[in-house]
Amino acid sequence: MSESTLFVVSTPIGNLEDMTPRAIEVLKQVSVIAAEDTRHSRKLLNHFGIETPMIPCHEHNERHQAEVLLARLQQGDSVALISDAGTPLISDPGFVLVRTVREQGVKVVPVPGACALVAALSVSGLPTDRFYFEGFLPAKSSGRKKKLESLGVMTNTWAVYESTHRILDSLADFREVLGADRYIVLAREMTKTFETVIAGTVEEVEKILQEDSNQCRGEFVVLVEGAAVQEEETVDPDTAKLLKRLLQELPAKKAAAVIADVSGYRKKQLYDLSLTMK
Structure with missing residues (x-):
């Protein structure tokens, strides 16, 4: 790989057949793989015959490793980031590393794949x-x-x-x-x-x-499933007309409060309506 790049590589979340050919090729070609748990990821790499060296990069050491990996990228190395399973950064480490290298102008490339x-x-x-x-x-x-x-x-x-x-x-x-x-x-x-x-x-x-x-x-x-959308009750024409007339004499909040007292409509609903009238 000629250009220094941080590859954010998705790995399977269970079924190893979900590993993409591109992900395998990238992991074989980069200089080093930053893995959330090197012992866990070793099984994955062995399965696909990937011999690239790994270094740990997890929530407890990510700030330090981000600087280490940035230095390597700036020296011309390419790096792949993987998590234990799925897409890095999705409830997994990696944010600090990606932000650090992007801020220094290093190219960051996603290698999409599995995500639970x-x-x-x-x-x-x-x-x-x-x-x-x-x-x-x-x-x-x-x-x-x-x-x-x-x-x-x-x-x-x-x-x-x-x-x-x-x-x-x-x-x-x-x-x-x-x-x-x-x-x-x-x-x-x-x-x-x-x-x-x-x-x-x-x-x-x-x-x-x-x-x-x-x-x-x-x-x-x-x-x-999302909560049901509450239908907003429409203000009847007579009440709306009265509110419009009252707005000529009172501020919107006061006019809405007065109408709310005598009509039964919510003050906020009337206030919102009054803003459209003004």
């Missing part, structure tokens, strides 16, 4: 024209519930990652905060031998896991 989030979204049957990814929820129930309260009002599809030892506790919090009837999709062990996709209400999905402990094992993507 995208794989789960593609089979969820939920709307994906807009979606939000939170990553992992807080480990403690109190923090998790607080986060779920803010996520729960979103009207678009949203997703989180969850682990084996917390999935049932998380679903209990989902039920408490979002309600038993919120529709969710649980994607477990994507691309692996025991891949499972379960869809239904929170209560239905929780019951399935409670009755079958095997369904509690593995790595999870939890996808949640």
Whole structure:
């Protein structure tokens, strides 16, 4: 490779056949591979006959390694960044490294491939024209519930990652905060031998896991249907006319408050309407 480049390389999340020919070729040709866990990644490299040396680059040493790798890139080396599985930086280390080398004008190139989030979204049957990814929820129930309260009002599809030892506790919090009837999709062990996709209400999905402990094992993507969009009540013509007249005498906030007192409409709704009139 003639030009110094940092390649952000996706690796399989389970099924080794998802490794792309391009990813294999890049990993063979770069000067060094920055791996989240070199012992874990060694098995992958051995499987594909990749002999490129590795150095560890994880959340505990990334700032230091970013400077080390930047120096190598500036000397003409090429570097590949991989995580334990899937696409680096998606709930995995790599942000510091990518930002550091980009700020120094080094070329950064993606080598796309597997990603548990995208794989789960593609089979969820939920709307994906807009979606939000939170990553992992807080480990403690109190923090998790607080986060779920803010996520729960979103009207678009949203997703989180969850682990084996917390999935049932998380679903209990989902039920408490979002309600038993919120529709969710649980994607477990994507691309692996025991891949499972379960869809239904929170209560239905929780019951399935409670009755079958095997369904509690593995790595999870939890996808949640967005909250229903609340239809805004239209202000009737007479009230709108009265508000318009009152705006000639009073500020918008005061006029909205007066009309709200006598009409039953919400003050904010009337205030928003008054702004369009002005």
